[in-house]
Amino acid sequence: MASASIVMKLPSFLIVGAMKAGTTTVFEDLQTQPQIFFPVHKEPHNLCFDTVLGDAGLARYVRLFRRARPDQLCGEASTGYTKLPVYQGVPERARQVLGPNLRIIYSVREPVARSLSHHLHLHLAGEASADFEETLQHRSELIDFSRYAMQIDPWIETFGRQRIHIVQLERYADDRREGLRELCTFLGVEPQAELVQESKVFRAAKDKRRIPSWLAGPLQKVTSNHWYRYTLRPLIPDNAITRLKKTLFKPPPQLPPPRPAVIDQIVDTVRDDAERLRQIMGRDEPLWNFDAVRAKYVRTDQRAEAAV
DSSP: OOOTTSOOOOOSEEEOOOTTTTHHHHHHHHHTOTTEEOOSSSOOOGGGSGGGGSHHHHHHHHHTTTTOOTTSEEEEEOGGGGOTTTSOSHHHHHHHHHOTTOEEEEEEOOHHHHHHHHHHHHHHTTSSOSOHHHHHTTOTHHHHTTOHHHHHHHHHHHHOGGGEEEEEHHHHHHOHHHHHHHHHHHHTOOOOGGGOOTTOOOOOGGGOOBOOHHHHHHHHHHHTOHHIIIIIGGGSOHHHHHHHHHHHSBOOOOOOOOOHHHHHHHHHHHHHHHHHHHHHHTOSSOSSOHHHHHHHHHHHHHHHHHHO
16 A cells, blocks of 8 residues: 555546547546546546656645545546556556555447547547558557457456446447446445436547647647646636637548458457457357448448449
């Protein structure tokens, strides 16, 4: 556990990912609950680094939760916590800092859709070309982050399956209020599901705007700066950030769909992992119909050829 010399209120639960699998929706829905406190800034990623184990790094983490009321349950959401092999040892740090009773929420999404959304996210950030196949050649995380069983295994080994709640985005999106009730039951708080605005969609990649190339580098330096993240950003209203993005950023592009052979590559890579995830979740039926997924992109490719 963390140093007892620091008076602190720290998370009782984490939303650990997966990236582009509905974590923002889960975060925002839980944030409607009066008994739950989140830092203003999603994705602090403190537990990705050993610095959180030292006094200074721990103090920075503690400051994220200083505005929580004594009666509130603290949580935080960082998709970097399930980004193997990029970030290693996160569950072990989480146990050392937050203790063995931590609860974990992990959101998953149909793997091909997540991979394509991830690529669009990178492209809009100026970190990848518009070609998915070209990007995949040097960004293996497009598929690695869709291997959900592999990503959640270290958390299960560290905390036990009973302390982990896996959210399947497609089911959650069908009835967010019921999904919230399940989450609140898992966390041990009384749900107020009527507070969830089911019509509100959060941060879909297709609705984001592209960062101009001249701005990408300087913006990354600013947003990764500790002073900005922990001092300035919590003071800036979200609607002001949204207005600034609309002014500076370009409308999102329509990216060409990957070839069916590339879709096959993704499916073939994640199929066994998805079956293991089904077993972890105790589901009787497959989580996703990969034949239907393949067929969808074959049709998309045929339409694209007909338009040429």
